[in-house]
Amino acid sequence: MQCTGKPSMPEAVTAAAVCELRDLGRMRYAEAFALQQQLVERRKRREIPDQLLIVEHPHVVTMGRTGHDENLLAAPELLERAGIEFYRTDRGGDVTYHGPGQIVGYPILDLREWKRDVVAYVRALEQVLIDALAEFGIAAGREAGATGVWTAQGKIAALGVHISRWVTSHGFALNVDTDLSYFRYIVPCGLTKPVTSLREFGCQAHRDQVVAAIARGFARVFDREMESSPEAEKSRELEKI
């Protein structure tokens, strides 16, 4: 960067920091969780740049550490019979569902290199998704007091984040063409605002197009240069850890 005559030019004008984008495709929750934890530790040691993991889970219901069983509509045995995995995780908060047709994003960012502000981080994640949805003509926004991304037809993306030493894990889940009936395993009947998906809006976009839109939004909102990693190579590299 040429800083002619202005020695006090802040770093902001230098090239944006790199964020590696890894699309893991379909991966079981436990496997993706283990990978996240490895990457979080490596990020803490500053061995790797920021990461954005993109994944699709087979049917799974996860419950945070502070979740209560009563919030599950179906008993775990019933979930099992329905072919839904069930995990308790270190993520705080409530119960959620992931499954096919959903884009799950796990950003592993060191917030010290962005903003030391966890709420600003969550708002920024929401903005990424709002921007991405706008590319498909879907008007989405926020609802006061209800973290997540909302449309007139209901909640389209859920958020849940864990932070350790300013390094983030967990993240967001955006419904693309999720079978929404699975959400009914975790919310009591009619007692919730509906969930929705891109498909419900008649949007036929392919998953990859949506991932690309998310990556563009991510780059802009977090001021990162997205670098796609050939995933096979990354996986091999990780096996060696």
Place this chain on the structure above:
Amino acid sequence: MIDVIMPQMGESIVEGTLTKWLKQPGERVERDEPLFEISTDKVDTEIPSPVAGTMGEILVKEGTTVGINTVVGRISDGAGAPAPAPAAAAPAAAAAAPAPAREPVAAPASSPVAVAVEPAAIPEEAAGPLSPLVRKMARENNIDLNQVRGTGAGGRITKQDLETFLEVRTAAPVRTAPVQAPPAQAPYVAPPPPSPPPPAAVVQQAPPVQQAPPPPRTQAVAPVQEQAHFRGEAPAARVEPMSVMRQKIAEHMVFSKRTSAHVTTVHKVDMTRIAKMRDRVKGEFQARHGFSLTFLPFVMRATTAALQAFPLLNSSIDGTNIIYHRDINLGMAVALENGLIVPVIRNADEKNVVGLQRSIADLASRARSRQLRPDEVQAGTFSITNFGSFGSVFATPVINQPQVGILGVGTVEKVPVVLDDAIAIRSVCYLALTFDHRLIDGALGDQFTQKVKSILENWSEEVL
């Protein structure tokens, strides 16, 4: 003893909820080892220990929301200093050092100890002019005059007010609610960290907060003070996060009240005929089917017939359209230990009393053991709630969106009524229909309920 504070996790953040202690008193803690977790807005954050040592006392319990910079616990860093001591010292310290009453922020930060032992200042401006007697009494009894409601001229605090206050305080050491102003004392709210680092090295050591956080604004910390302990006494309130189900219920109830124009109409129904029939057959019914016969399936049967007669009650509103549902799917509210759920009897109009009673028994029992399938709680078109089983005579139920009506069934009681100018003993119950006045007019609501009433009072179907 090192104070551990609630860190500030972002510019706009003034408080956080302590969700979990990862170390218990007496446990060894390494520097930077996760010590507790906090939650702000769907973000859970692990907070590492600022020092190595032994976990001392826990001052802020799990589930409590406190302002940033509040001291949440203490770590003993002295070699071999055992944990028990702080436990005993804590209440004493809290009692001996009431925090300055009003302006901790404005107080000079140079000598926090001196500030801490000053007695509560008497707020002239708040209480109006005070008599020397009142002043003296307040001082002698260590009363915070912010806590006292003045009943004298212009809200002035009188001797009588202080006596009443003292009586209450003696009788009930656990403060239920601040009388007027929130308590101004908050021993567990840390004094603002002095800007030069030396004395409060801990603040600097807590890794997430690198720059010393700005001193808490009085306004920002205010809500916390209401929850804070008062001079070592038990806290006035307990904070507990809502379960997801509770949040959903809360959300739905408010959503429903905001959406529909709720009107409730109440009709009195003579259930004598059904009561007699029920008395006659209930023994055999139980023997034959294995579950008992209640009044509810009769009401449901009458309701489905009335819904067929008045299909507008079995509809929903969609923008400016009316959706008439073909099927009659009756939701029935089931009370759970900590919430409620509304399983649905599909095509309820196709079932007789036995079939309805069977569905009621089955759905209620599976609702309580959380064995309902998702499709069993969907697609209700009208709901019934049986608050009579809890002894309620009548109530005004809230509509289960997007339905437009809900029928509440009161308890069936024997009462004296006038029949043909004679007094008779009849079994009577009240039916309360809440309807959405956007779509259903009062006349229709009453016609519908009259239809239910008429079917019940002239019951003709055999049950067995």
